[in-house]
Amino acid sequence: MSWWRVALVVVIAGATLVATAQPVSPPIKLGFLAPLSGAYAQNGRDILNGLLLYLDEIGYRAAGRTIELLVEDDEAIPAVGLTKARKLVERDGVHVMAGALLSSTGYALAPYIDSMRIPMVYPVVSADDLTQRKRSKWIVRTGYSGSQPNHAFGEYAYRVLKLRKVATIALDYAFGWESVGGFERTFVADGGAVTQKIWCPVSVHDFAPYLTQVSRDVDAVYALVLGRAALQFMRQYREFGLKDRVLLIGAGTTTDEHVLPFMGDEALGVITALHYSAALDTPANRTFVAAYRARFRKIPSYYAESMYTGAKWLVAATESIHGHVEDRAALVDALRAVKVADLPRGPVELDAYGNPIENVYVRKVERVNGELQNTVIATFPKVSQFWKYNPSDYLKQPLYSR
Amino acid sequence: MAARERDGLKAVPYRSAYRRVAWFVVGALLVLGPVVFTPYWLGLLTQVMVFAVLAMSLDILLGYTGLPSLGHAGLFGVAAYAVAVLSTAHHASFWVCVIGGIVAGTLVSAVFGLFVSHVRDVYFLMITLALGMVVWGLSYRWIPVTGGDNGISGIPRLESHAGLPVSGPTPVYYVTLAVLIVCGVLMARLVRSPFGYTLRGIRENEARMKSLGFNTWLHCYVSYVIAGAFASVAGVLWAYYNGFVGPTYVDLTASSEVFLMVTLGGPGTLVGPALGAGAIVLLKNVMSAYTHRWLLILGAVYIVTILGAPQGLWNLRVSSPPRGTRRTRR
Numbered sequence: 001m002s003w004w005r006v007a008l009v010v011v012i013a014g015a016t017l018v019a020t021a022q023p024v025s026p027p028i029k030l031g032f033l034a035p036l037s038g039a040y041a042q043n044g045r046d047i048l049n050g051l052l053l054y055l056d057e058i059g060y061r062a063a064g065r066t067i068e069l070l071v072e073d074d075e076a077i078p079a080v081g082l083t084k085a086r087k088l089v090e091r092d093g094v095h096v097m098a099g100a101l102l103s104s105t106g107y108a109l110a111p112y113i114d115s116m117r118i119p120m121v122y123p124v125v126s127a128d129d130l131t132q133r134k135r136s137k138w139i140v141r142t143g144y145s146g147s148q149p150n151h152a153f154g155e156y157a158y159r160v161l162k163l164r165k166v167a168t169i170a171l172d173y174a175f176g177w178e179s180v181g182g183f184e185r186t187f188v189a190d191g192g193a194v195t196q197k198i199w200c201p202v203s204v205h206d207f208a209p210y211l212t213q214v215s216r217d218v219d220a221v222y223a224l225v226l227g228r229a230a231l232q233f234m235r236q237y238r239e240f241g242l243k244d245r246v247l248l249i250g251a252g253t254t255t256d257e258h259v260l261p262f263m264g265d266e267a268l269g270v271i272t273a274l275h276y277s278a279a280l281d282t283p284a285n286r287t288f289v290a291a292y293r294a295r296f297r298k299i300p301s302y303y304a305e306s307m308y309t310g311a312k313w314l315v316a317a318t319e320s321i322h323g324h325v326e327d328r329a330a331l332v333d334a335l336r337a338v339k340v341a342d343l344p345r346g347p348v349e350l351d352a353y354g355n356p357i358e359n360v361y362v363r364k365v366e367r368v369n370g371e372l373q374n375t376v377i378a379t380f381p382k383v384s385q386f387w388k389y390n391p392s393d394y395l396k397q398p399l400y401s402r
Numbered sequence: 403m404a405a406r407e408r409d410g411l412k413a414v415p416y417r418s419a420y421r422r423v424a425w426f427v428v429g430a431l432l433v434l435g436p437v438v439f440t441p442y443w444l445g446l447l448t449q450v451m452v453f454a455v456l457a458m459s460l461d462i463l464l465g466y467t468g469l470p471s472l473g474h475a476g477l478f479g480v481a482a483y484a485v486a487v488l489s490t491a492h493h494a495s496f497w498v499c500v501i502g503g504i505v506a507g508t509l510v511s512a513v514f515g516l517f518v519s520h521v522r523d524v525y526f527l528m529i530t531l532a533l534g535m536v537v538w539g540l541s542y543r544w545i546p547v548t549g550g551d552n553g554i555s556g557i558p559r560l561e562s563h564a565g566l567p568v569s570g571p572t573p574v575y576y577v578t579l580a581v582l583i584v585c586g587v588l589m590a591r592l593v594r595s596p597f598g599y600t601l602r603g604i605r606e607n608e609a610r611m612k613s614l615g616f617n618t619w620l621h622c623y624v625s626y627v628i629a630g631a632f633a634s635v636a637g638v639l640w641a642y643y644n645g646f647v648g649p650t651y652v653d654l655t656a657s658s659e660v661f662l663m664v665t666l667g668g669p670g671t672l673v674g675p676a677l678g679a680g681a682i683v684l685l686k687n688v689m690s691a692y693t694h695r696w697l698l699i700l701g702a703v704y705i706v707t708i709l710g711a712p713q714g715l716w717n718l719r720v721s722s723p724p725r726g727t728r729r730t731r732r
Contacts, residue, residue, distance in 0.1 A: 037697065078646060079651060086445050087687065111645050173550065174550060174552050
């Protein structure tokens with residue numbers, strides 16, 4: 001062997017040693033999707049805020065690897081969401097994805113995620129069937145299913161609020177049907193009656209034609225609205241003289257913190273149910289709310305909390321597999337197996353179908369220190385998406401619809 | 403095909419050679435697509451080609467017949483929904499889905515055509531808009547069939563449904579390319595046929611065409627149905643490409659986007675709309691990766707095009723508008 005060959009071998013061996021001695025692992029690429037423009041931009045922005053807050057807290061590092069965040073705007077259009085997901089997976093080569101807001105986007109992404117085998121966390125998308133009749137191996141939901149808090153709320157409305165006849169006014173899409181459906185199921189099972197179901201188009205501007213239909217002999221009106229529609233609804237509910245005569249109850253989004261600061265006295269006394277309230281008095285939540293307020297100068301909505309928790313979940317799973325996110329099957333198993341403590345919303349665990357079992361809080365809007373808040377007046381611990389029903393019997397019944 | 407399909411313009415020899423080279427390069431890039439581009443870009447290119455078929459079909463109405471339709475995405479959507487329903491709820495075979503989609507879209511356009519072919523100009527715009535909204539309303543409210551707002555997901559991938567032995571984005575790409583070429587050739591032949599010239603005659607002066615003894619109603623009707631048939635072909639491709647359909651594909655925004663593709667690219671030509679489709683799909687997807695203000699850029703592009711090239715980009719190539727393209731109206 002001539003001397004230069006020896007030198008070459010030495011150089012190669014040296015280079016290999018250097019390369020193995022300093023394992024500079026590439027960053028974990030996290031793809032994020034949410035509507036950041038259009039009618040749902042505010043909700044999407046809140047979701048992103050929750051993610052940014054948590055990533056800041058951990059310094060964009062998990063299991064010794066840096067986290068590289070790639071943000072895409074899905075415009076609340078399923079086709080756009082799908083194109084952006086393709087971009088994140090095929091062009092940017094993300095290891096894991098999180099986000100999406102609307103059920104329609106959630107359903108549109110599911111087959112693609114399955115075919116590409118990319119683990120994805122759905123922090124907000126609440127379409128029941130994503131963890132029921134159309135489950136996906138690669139999607140883990142850390143939020144809730146639309147009917148989940150409403151099953152508990154239906155029972156509460158009958159047994160505690162002593163309501164017997166209720167009219168519902170809800171936005172006319174899957175989230176509305178599933179929320180109203182869940183409420184109706186347990187409320188009617190106890191002996192109550194939903195005497196009217198009024199549906200408004202999602203793009204509703206004026207609730208007058210719907211509010212005039214409400215019959216005056218009901219004990220309460222159950223409302224499901226969100227965003228701009230929620231502000232409009234609250235104002236008109238009072239203007240129509242209903243506020244002082246008929247109790248207003250509803251799904252969590254109706255008085256969620258994404259709209260609550262913009263409401264006035266018309267929202268006082270409204271009772272709703274959700275798996276979170278910014279007014280929840282636990283150490284974990286107080287810390288979260290204070291940090292969120294300091295950074296974004298507003299109170300966190302459930303959207304923000306959902307993604308904060310989702311991010312925490314994701315990072316815990318990543319750490320449990322020592323940062324080897326390239327092994328996607330291991331990551332998705334870890335996402336299902338991991339236990340995360342000290343979440344703002346309270347204890348959460350996943351059921352066998354990939355949906356959280358978590359507390360449902362009944363909240364009443366009150367004014368405290370000059371600010372409206374969702375004061376928790378009752379807690380249903382460990383509520384499953386199937387409520388008290390047997391999962392296999394439950395799944396034999398059709399999905400809630402109009 | 404496309405070099406010659408521009409109506410009646412006598413090309414100068416050296417220019418034609420230059421053009422032949424340009425077309426050869428574009429053709430070679432398209433054929434070698436899977437080698438040249440990454441899967442992501444290949445997907446975008448597939449999307450461009452699907453919308454190219456759709457925009458070209460709209461141009462038969464808008465550019466050649468002079469009928470501005472704002473409901474074209476509705477016909478596209480009917481075909482896409484037909485494929486989705488047949489393949490998921492009824493587990494139909496590949497060819498049943500393809501033919502079912504095209505037949506459904508064409509049938510709907512044959513019915514709609516009966517209403518819309520009587521009116522012109524702004525009234526045509528309004529009635530097609532209304533019918534497009536009817537399709538949207540159906541897709542949104544006929545929940546047992548269309549799934550409402552959630553749409554229908556889980557449409558099988560084209561290559562597995564057709565039983566092709568290959569997988570990945572390449573087969574979808576080549577199928578779309580082949581369909582684009584076939585549709586392009588058919589449409590090019592159509593607009594250069596006597597029938598196509600009659601459509602242009604109707605666009606320029608319907609009263610005169612009538613006095614010459616042409617049944618202008620029938621010509622408009624047939625042109626509407628043909629445009630609907632080609633839009634259905636695009637709809638079938640789109641359903642397979644996306645694996646998902648929902649109400650957002652058939653709404654007014656979708657229809658006006660196709661309308662913009664045609665006006666941006668150049669109405670009264672077939673290459674123009676394809677170019678417009680490419681410009682809009684790429685601008686949307688590439689810009690949005692770099693800036694959140696991409697809508698602003700897209701808006702600026704529209705305004706600059708309307709001011710600088712009111713006849714569309716493709717019609718810029720010649721100093722005077724080619725014989726046969728519309729000059730004054732709109």
